[in-house]
Amino acid sequence: MTVNGRLLRGGRDTVPLGGAWTVLHRVAQGGGAPLDSVRTDTRGRYRFRLSGVDSAAVYVTSASYDGIAYFSLPIAPRGGASRPVDDLVVFPTTRDGPPIRVARRLLTAARPATDGTREVLEILELENTGFTTRVTDDTVVTTWVGALPHGTVQFQPGQGDISPDAMARRGDSVRVFGPIPPGRGHQLSFGYVIPAGTSPFVVPIDQPILELNLLVEDTTAVVAAPGIESLGVQAIEQRRFAAYRAGPLAAGATVTIGLPGGAFRPQSLLPYVIALLAAAMASALVWALKRKPSAISRQPSV
Numbered sequence: 001m002t003v004n005g006r007l008l009r010g011g012r013d014t015v016p017l018g019g020a021w022t023v024l025h026r027v028a029q030g031g032g033a034p035l036d037s038v039r040t041d042t043r044g045r046y047r048f049r050l051s052g053v054d055s056a057a058v059y060v061t062s063a064s065y066d067g068i069a070y071f072s073l074p075i076a077p078r079g080g081a082s083r084p085v086d087d088l089v090v091f092p093t094t095r096d097g098p099p100i101r102v103a104r105r106l107l108t109a110a111r112p113a114t115d116g117t118r119e120v121l122e123i124l125e126l127e128n129t130g131f132t133t134r135v136t137d138d139t140v141v142t143t144w145v146g147a148l149p150h151g152t153v154q155f156q157p158g159q160g161d162i163s164p165d166a167m168a169r170r171g172d173s174v175r176v177f178g179p180i181p182p183g184r185g186h187q188l189s190f191g192y193v194i195p196a197g198t199s200p201f202v203v204p205i206d207q208p209i210l211e212l213n214l215l216v217e218d219t220t221a222v223v224a225a226p227g228i229e230s231l232g233v234q235a236i237e238q239r240r241f242a243a244y245r246a247g248p249l250a251a252g253a254t255v256t257i258g259l260p261g262g263a264f265r266p267q268s269l270l271p272y273v274i275a276l277l278a279a280a281m282a283s284a285l286v287w288a289l290k291r292k293p294s295a296i297s298r299q300p301s302v
Helices: 266-297
Strands: 002-009 021-028 031-039 045-049 058-065 068-071 082-084 088-090 100-109 118-128 144-147 153-157 167-170 173-176 183-194 201-203 209-216 222-224 229-236 239-246 255-258
Touching (some): 002 021, 031 045, 100 183
Antiparallel strands (some): 002 045, 021 031, 118 183, 153 183, 229 239
């Protein structure tokens, strides 16, 4: 199998990048490893010849430019065939530029657990409208920052185009320190937990969003947002979610989800049962104390 592609340098003008090293990698379930490297020709083209193809693996090509590594889309093996790779585009880097925008935000809220808490998963698509890859070499300066719902707990970075290692929670915000290349569709994901009894749940909109999508497993929840559109109930992996869409939304827009109470659990009545029994015992004691003097008065006199 041969793997061939073209390396370009992007920016205001996209041009072939000649004389640059490109690397072929094999990625399997147990991990990945580089297999070979070649330099591009004057037209930015490269070619790898691969023997002993692993049908259980996928292959990617990569190139580094201005300190950042870029990877192609995965290539599925096909014995004896020539496999073209989509153009691999690299960019100069910068530490400032146009603001990174939120092109799309998907929030999925699950049903309550037995303790009343709810798990939430968010997936965001970021858009870099500039011509350079946004980077930072500072642990304080971010490439992007966004608001998290107040009071949520157990923040957990997820997989996406931005590594979990390049994300962190600071107060009620998620901060990104990883590089963000030009273009749209750079995904990051993270999860958190809504404490029991939180209603309504407020989704903070701290910056403009082109499109907001909500999936709420409690189909009786009441969702409110500017221009909200109900998309009905959708089945996803044998679970049912009420789907909504809104946008574009301006910074400061109000988005709330009125969450119903959790499922009935017999143990939730225990405090009330104990209180009722205590009240009944107190009443019985008072009655007994009131009865005791009259009983004594009937004792025969000595």
